[in-house]
Amino acid sequence: MAARTVKLAVIPGDGIGPEVVGEGLKVLDTVAAQHDLAFETTEYELGAELWHRTGETLPESVESELAQQEAIYLGAVGDPSVPSGVLERGLLLKLRFDFDHYVNLRPVRLFPGVRTPLAGVAPEDIDMLVVREGTEGPYAGAGGVLRKGTPNEIATQDSVNTRVGVERLIRYAFAKAAERPRRKLTLVHKDNVLTFAGDLYQRVLKEVAAEYPQVSVDYCHVDAASMFFVDQPGRFDVVVTDNLFGDIITDIGAAITGGIGLAASGNVNPDRTFPSMFEPVHGSAPDIAGQGKADPTATVLSAATMLEHLGMPEAARKVENAVAADLRTRGDEERSTSRIGDDLAARVAEQG
Amino acid sequence: MAARTVKLAVIPGDGIGPEVVGEGLKVLDTVAAQHDLAFETTEYELGAELWHRTGETLPESVESELAQQEAIYLGAVGDPSVPSGVLERGLLLKLRFDFDHYVNLRPVRLFPGVRTPLAGVAPEDIDMLVVREGTEGPYAGAGGVLRKGTPNEIATQDSVNTRVGVERLIRYAFAKAAERPRRKLTLVHKDNVLTFAGDLYQRVLKEVAAEYPQVSVDYCHVDAASMFFVDQPGRFDVVVTDNLFGDIITDIGAAITGGIGLAASGNVNPDRTFPSMFEPVHGSAPDIAGQGKADPTATVLSAATMLEHLGMPEAARKVENAVAADLRTRGDEERSTSRIGDDLAARVAEQG
Ligand SMILES: CC(C)[C@H](C(=O)O)[C@@H](O)C(=O)O
Ligand SMILES: CC(C)[C@H](C(=O)O)[C@@H](O)C(=O)O
Numbered sequence: 015m016a017a018r019t020v021k022l023a024v025i026p027g028d029g030i031g032p033e034v035v036g037e038g039l040k041v042l043d044t045v046a047a048q049h050d051l052a053f054e055t056t057e058y059e060l061g062a063e064l065w066h067r068t069g070e071t072l073p074e075s076v077e078s079e080l081a082q083q084e085a086i087y088l089g090a091v092g093d094p095s096v097p098s099g100v101l102e103r104g105l106l107l108k109l110r111f112d113f114d115h116y117v118n119l120r121p122v123r124l125f126p127g128v129r130t131p132l133a134g135v136a137p138e139d140i141d142m143l144v145v146r147e148g149t150e151g152p153y154a155g156a157g158g159v160l161r162k163g164t165p166n167e168i169a170t171q172d173s174v175n176t177r178v179g180v181e182r183l184i185r186y187a188f189a190k191a192a193e194r195p196r197r198k199l200t201l202v203h204k205d206n207v208l209t210f211a212g213d214l215y216q217r218v219l220k221e222v223a224a225e226y227p228q229v230s231v232d233y234c235h236v237d238a239a240s241m242f243f244v245d246q247p248g249r250f251d252v253v254v255t256d257n258l259f260g261d262i263i264t265d266i267g268a269a270i271t272g273g274i275g276l277a278a279s280g281n282v283n284p285d286r287t288f289p290s291m292f293e294p295v296h297g298s299a300p301d302i303a304g305q306g307k308a309d310p311t312a313t314v315l316s317a318a319t320m321l322e323h324l325g326m327p328e329a330a331r332k333v334e335n336a337v338a339a340d341l342r343t344r345g346d347e348e349r350s351t352s353r354i355g356d357d358l359a360a361r362v363a364e365q366g
Numbered sequence: 367m368a369a370r371t372v373k374l375a376v377i378p379g380d381g382i383g384p385e386v387v388g389e390g391l392k393v394l395d396t397v398a399a400q401h402d403l404a405f406e407t408t409e410y411e412l413g414a415e416l417w418h419r420t421g422e423t424l425p426e427s428v429e430s431e432l433a434q435q436e437a438i439y440l441g442a443v444g445d446p447s448v449p450s451g452v453l454e455r456g457l458l459l460k461l462r463f464d465f466d467h468y469v470n471l472r473p474v475r476l477f478p479g480v481r482t483p484l485a486g487v488a489p490e491d492i493d494m495l496v497v498r499e500g501t502e503g504p505y506a507g508a509g510g511v512l513r514k515g516t517p518n519e520i521a522t523q524d525s526v527n528t529r530v531g532v533e534r535l536i537r538y539a540f541a542k543a544a545e546r547p548r549r550k551l552t553l554v555h556k557d558n559v560l561t562f563a564g565d566l567y568q569r570v571l572k573e574v575a576a577e578y579p580q581v582s583v584d585y586c587h588v589d590a591a592s593m594f595f596v597d598q599p600g601r602f603d604v605v606v607t608d609n610l611f612g613d614i615i616t617d618i619g620a621a622i623t624g625g626i627g628l629a630a631s632g633n634v635n636p637d638r639t640f641p642s643m644f645e646p647v648h649g650s651a652p653d654i655a656g657q658g659k660a661d662p663t664a665t666v667l668s669a670a671t672m673l674e675h676l677g678m679p680e681a682a683r684k685v686e687n688a689v690a691a692d693l694r695t696r697g698d699e700e701r702s703t704s705r706i707g708d709d710l711a712a713r714v715a716e717q718g
Binding site: 098099102103107130131132133134152153155156157158159161163164165166167168169170171172173174175176177178204205206207208209210211212213214216217236237238240241242244245258261262263264265266268269270273274 | 450451454455459482483484485486487504505507508509510511513515516517518519520521522523524525526527528529530556557558559560561562563564565566568569588589590592593594595596597610613614615616617618620621622625626
């Protein structure tokens, strides 16, 4: 029997979700065997199918069970047959909010061998960590509609930002920045227009910065930052930003580092009051579902982030090394989802 | 005497603003002479200096005078010595809002000869027109702060979207799309998270689309769109989007088409109840101000958008042609701001 057992909730989800999660688990099991570790997985069927069958997105009983797990591993949810927002608000964001995933951690790294759409950019030019807020801001769900369907209709959408929420995020970001060689933290916001929220972020940034004299601090409006991600990505190390800006800039980050097929993320509750959730940035891609065409790499990299969070940095490094080696040697040959998973598992195994 | 006189308000502004506007006027005067046209300019000193001297950003008397002009030509406002938001909210956005500039028009075009940071992209791959909302959304200025400076502080920032505002914007975008060869319109929003505002945009889009069967309609979440701007810019023709998303994606647009030095914009009131305002997308760049280093091209291109709005499409084409010819033949030689202006004016003159 393994020395440590991790209770892991698995939510395969829709579209390519089950395929990529399957490969992720394959890699996880391989690395676990080497570290006297076992994953005790429980699968939860959440997503489009459940919603069509029952009208439910996250049954209360399921949520209480999830709350008892050590971590959650999610493939992707969503299907065009479900109205936009239903699964996002009812499942994905509900988990992020209820489980207090206040840090949405998204590394933006260009692995050697990966084709970027940017000309003249080398792997060492792109190595950032985006620390995106995950539990408030424009994602709060606040707002409403008045006089719907009439010429006098008004729809509002309110960004709610709390001192508590901003401070714990910014503290996390400083701690991460202090650990990295470049020790640089950039706040991305739009404080010249979103003056109330932007001012809160700026004041907290300044306060916490005083405790981290070794970290150099910068600020960038989100529009300028979006431009710099494309024409000067090297200027960023750790980036801290709000929920919506983080959503946008991490997709630009994905674009410049080889696309959404490689972008990993962790919805992290650093206080460990609830399980954290790890998922690829990409969606369920129903157009290629079930064909073995999906690249499981982002899901596998998300597992590395999970291992790190679970206190197993060595195991995390092995998974990352396996991915790096695989990416470095990719040719034009198309491999199936499970073939890529096998290759990654083998590269983990090699590291013994 | 010229057959037509256009009353033009000029706001040189701060930093490089006066320099680039000077070159824009040079080019405008050259093209005017060829079209039996004269610009009767009135200069208004607005910006950082006025604010420091008087504490005012837009005196009422100045605003009423501006309202009497046919158009406004603005360089750039802003200086690090002025707190973030003061000139933006008190001057730039105030003009956009008070003069009902509900269309913020931003062409995103890759001119031949211009270096893009994207690998393997040709000019024909990037030719879009972003129709950004200019008078509502997250820019409304709504929101507030409670318990400022305490651990219980809350800062809100509310996006206000009206049926009237969304419909007139989307109508404008369809009309533009119908005029273009590809006849494609993409709505960019985030309707799976910002469900109230996104739903309003979607419903209006569907309604107006029924009147434009010849226009093909697409939808993209803002995060995906930001990615596609980088790795598949060719998929966009006309893009319609809200105020904040438009701010962000047009800066990505600038990045992929040679940088902010070339990005033009028009703050347009299509109903002509107030003068429209034309300005480069870039800011006042105080670090290079007064050194003749600024590229006036974006300001000159904004003048072309202005000529179009004033009903002088031939004059607009000449200015664009001049810019295109200049960009096509740019070498590595550095030219001063006024030299570039001279060259552009000469290229307009050549077209007789
Ligand atoms: C699916 C959607 C709700 C989600 C988000 O906006 O956060 C996704 O885009 C992401 O980035 O994880
Ligand atoms: C200066 C700022 C208020 C402005 C905006 O956000 O609209 C600028 O970024 C722009 O794009 O014109």
